Each structure stands twice: as C-alpha cells, then as structure tokens.
Amino acid sequence: MxxxxxxxxxxxxxxxxxxxxxxxxxxxxxxxxxxxxxxxxxxxxxxxxxxLSSDHNEKFTELIEEFSLEDILLAEKAISYIKQKSKDVLSDSIYVTLTDHISIMLERIRKGCDFDYTSLLNIKQLYHEEFKIAEGVVDLISQDLKMEIPKAEANFITLHIVNASTDSNIVKVYKITNMMTGILNIVKTRFDISETDNIDYDRFVTHCRFLVNRIIDQQKTNLDSGKELKAWSSLISIYDDENECVNEITDYLLQKYNYSINKEERLYLMLHLAKLTR
Incomplete structure (x- = not known):
C-alpha cells in the first residue's frame, strides 16, 4: 500500500x-x-x-509545529533511553510532556536562566530508580549537544517519568511529592536515618507513596479490624518513639490535607518506622 x-x-x-x-x-x-x-x-x-494514542496525538502535533526538528529528535532519543531502562510501561503522554520540557529547558539554559531547585530536593529519595534514569537522560543530552546540562535538571525529568509511569498527571505528581516531603521531614527530624543504600528506607518511602496516593484519590481503607486494633494497642508501648512520630504524621495529614488516618494505617506506618529506625 x-x-x-x-x-x-x-x-x-x-x-x-x-x-x-x-x-x-x-x-x-x-x-x-x-x-x-x-x-x-x-x-x-x-x-x-x-x-501515539489518540489522546496524545493532537497535542504532540502541536509541539511538532512549534519546536525544531533537532529538539523533537533529541526528545525521542531521550524517551527511547527511558523506555529501555524503565521497568514500568510508560504512557504516550511522555512524548508530549518530556518533549515540551526538554525544548523549554534547553532554551532556558541557553539564555542563562537559573531555576530554584530547593523545592525538589527530595525527588532523588522519593523516586530513586526514576532519578537514576533521569540522570542518564541528562548525560545523554549533554553528550549529544556537547553542552553542560545542570545535574539538578534530573529532578524535573524524574517527575515526567513518574507521571508517565503512573499515567496520572503532573499536577498530581507534584501533590504527591509535596505530601511525601512533609511526611519524610517529620521522620528525619525525629530520627537519624541513612537514605543511601537503605532497603528499609526505600520500603518506607514506597509504603508512604501508596498511602499518599490513596489520600489524593480519596480512597479509604477498610475499617479497623479487632485483630489489628489489638496489635496496634500492644505495639505502641514497645515502639514509643515511632508511635509519637506516627502521631505527628497523623496530625500533619489531618491539619493540612483534612485526611484522618485510621489505626490500621497507623499500625503499618509504625511497623515500617520500627524496621527503619531499629
């Protein structure tokens, strides 16, 4: 044909x-x-x-009309690299969001515009695997264009990878990141924790991400069961410091996000904290 x-x-x-x-x-x-x-x-x-899927095809054509061929091909090269390294299936949305981001990022860097990265300092800890892939993308772009790309740009690229792998939207990813940052800051204030090569920290972060996703999606867990209530009551005396930390997290989520954690959720937070801190 x-x-x-x-x-x-x-x-x-x-x-x-x-x-x-x-x-x-x-x-x-x-x-x-x-x-x-x-x-x-x-x-x-x-x-x-x-x-691309019909949902993203029209938006992508708008970018093609706006951006240079070089930027389009560079973004495609970066996305191919991400797909090769990622364990997750990525939504076609990444062709729209990351192509747009890379083109604007390069324009910003060429004009010498700095960006405040302080709000993204926890990205590496929150999305460890995605951040490593994003660092590879920064290196790829730097080598391809023979220009220095700030390493901190990996933070933004990480968010786009997470966005595509969860097939949500970047606004939701920012909400998750901000909420997670608040929780982890509470934990770090109370405990001296190593974040590097710490499988218990990774597990705790993963558990918190699931919790935060439920909060944002307004999903409630099952009601507290008698068995879990009994376990929670017996453990709070053993893990007193961890329980106090969970109480602080509970207050934070209630006051800032109007979400009330039940005892089942508090129990699992406390158990993960106990593994992390002991």
Whole structure:
C-alpha cells in the first residue's frame, strides 16, 4: 500500500496513514518540502516515526509545529533511553510532556536562566530508580549537544517519568511529592536515618507513596479490624518513639490535607518506622 500525505505540519514533519490504516507522524529533514496533501510519502527522508494514542496525538502535533526538528529528535532519543531502562510501561503522554520540557529547558539554559531547585530536593529519595534514569537522560543530552546540562535538571525529568509511569498527571505528581516531603521531614527530624543504600528506607518511602496516593484519590481503607486494633494497642508501648512520630504524621495529614488516618494505617506506618529506625 502506497502511503500518502494526509497533513503537512512543516517542511520536516507530516501526518500519514500507514499500511495498517493507522495515523502516524513522520519526521525527517526536508521530508515534506515541496510536497502537498495527497502526495506519496518519501520514505527515504524519514528519520523517526511516531504512532501515539489518540489522546496524545493532537497535542504532540502541536509541539511538532512549534519546536525544531533537532529538539523533537533529541526528545525521542531521550524517551527511547527511558523506555529501555524503565521497568514500568510508560504512557504516550511522555512524548508530549518530556518533549515540551526538554525544548523549554534547553532554551532556558541557553539564555542563562537559573531555576530554584530547593523545592525538589527530595525527588532523588522519593523516586530513586526514576532519578537514576533521569540522570542518564541528562548525560545523554549533554553528550549529544556537547553542552553542560545542570545535574539538578534530573529532578524535573524524574517527575515526567513518574507521571508517565503512573499515567496520572503532573499536577498530581507534584501533590504527591509535596505530601511525601512533609511526611519524610517529620521522620528525619525525629530520627537519624541513612537514605543511601537503605532497603528499609526505600520500603518506607514506597509504603508512604501508596498511602499518599490513596489520600489524593480519596480512597479509604477498610475499617479497623479487632485483630489489628489489638496489635496496634500492644505495639505502641514497645515502639514509643515511632508511635509519637506516627502521631505527628497523623496530625500533619489531618491539619493540612483534612485526611484522618485510621489505626490500621497507623499500625503499618509504625511497623515500617520500627524496621527503619531499629
């Protein structure tokens, strides 16, 4: 089947229907130059092919029309690297969000605009695996463009990876991050904890992420069972410091987010803290 041009975005990008009857975006230098709608696609000019879900296809075409071919291809290279390294299935949303971020990031760096990263200091601890991948993306971009990209940019790229792997939205990821930061600050104030190569810390962070996700999604756990209530009552005397920390976390979530933790959730927080602190 001969593929014909359905829409031209610019000299370097076009929309076509492939052999399977699917809409695909082709990009390549000079690919659509001198062409018109209905012309045969010159496949020898194609550098990359994008076949995204309909939810993200239109937004991605807007970026293609706005950004340079170099930025589009660089972002695709970065996303391919992320997909290769990530254990999670990534939503097509990453083609929109990360392409947009990388192009704006490069413009910002070239103009010498600094960004305050202090609000993102906990990203590495909250999303350890994703952060390592993001660091690789920073190195990839630096080597590809032969320019210095601040290592701290890995924080933002991490959020985009998390966003795509949970298939949520970046606003929700920021909410999760802020809530998690508050919880971990309470724990770090009370206990001297090593975050590096500490499997118990990673487990605690993972547990808190599930808790915070439930809070944001407004999901309640089951009512306290008698068995768990009995376990909680017997353990609070053994883990007094950990219980006080859980009480502080409970107050924080209630006052700031109007979420009341039941005894079942407090029990599991306390047990994770006990493993972490002892």
């Amino acid at each position: 001969t593929e014909r041009i359905r829409r031209i975005f610019n000299n370097n990008a076009l929309l076509a229907i492939n052999e399977k009857g699917q809409e695909v975006i082709y990009v390549g230098r000079g690919l659509a130059y001198g062409c018109s709608k209905g012309d045969i696609v010159r496949k020898e000019y194609i550098d990359k092919t994008f076949s």
